[in-house]
Amino acid sequence: AQKITQTQPGMFVQEKEAVTLDCTYDTSDPSYGLFWYKQPSSGEMIFLIYQGSYDQQNATEGRYSLNFQKARKSANLVISASQLGDSAMYFCAMRQDQTGANNLFFGTGTRLTVIP
């Protein structure tokens, strides 16, 4: 069963606008972590933001924020004030703390294109 689902294969956003990239997850572990990574065309994976399942506040890192809705099992990434350099693949990932604790499960990714 797919543990991480990213339903948007591609997204477009106008420069300086905000964009939301969707991610839903599936786990029965009460403790887990959610991550977003960026992969530009150069190929490296760049960590963006982390949300723990027990965190009360939504995580924020600069222009990135994570809209964590635990009951809906969603962890959408919001990028504010988009820049041309934000064009990349974005992957959502989950770590389960009880089962499969050694592994990060990744979604299939969303390709974001920022339009000037």
Add this chain to the structure above:
Amino acid sequence: GAGVSQSPSNKVTEKGKDVELRCDPISGHTALYWYRQSLGQGLEFLIYFQGNSAPDKSGLPSDRFSAERTGGSVSTLTIQRTQQEDSAVYLCASTFQGNTGELFFGEGSRLTVL
């Protein structure tokens, strides 16, 4: 360098040949992961090393794939009798115990099997 280092960055081989991919993790990182990323796809977990514990090999797709980690540092992923479906980017990542689980990735080794 300070980051995860992988070599070779590109490898072209003929079907049936063996290949070795190397990963040098960040100094002090006890955990090391190998992932595979096929063209346009997400990351597929292959294997995980943590300190001196037995590795988690649950993601290896067949017995043609193996990996070792010597001295708790450098790791080698070996693919025997390569097949065309093995063509992918092989990503290595490391992390340390006690953090949130963020992985630090290398730039990958692109394998092409002709």
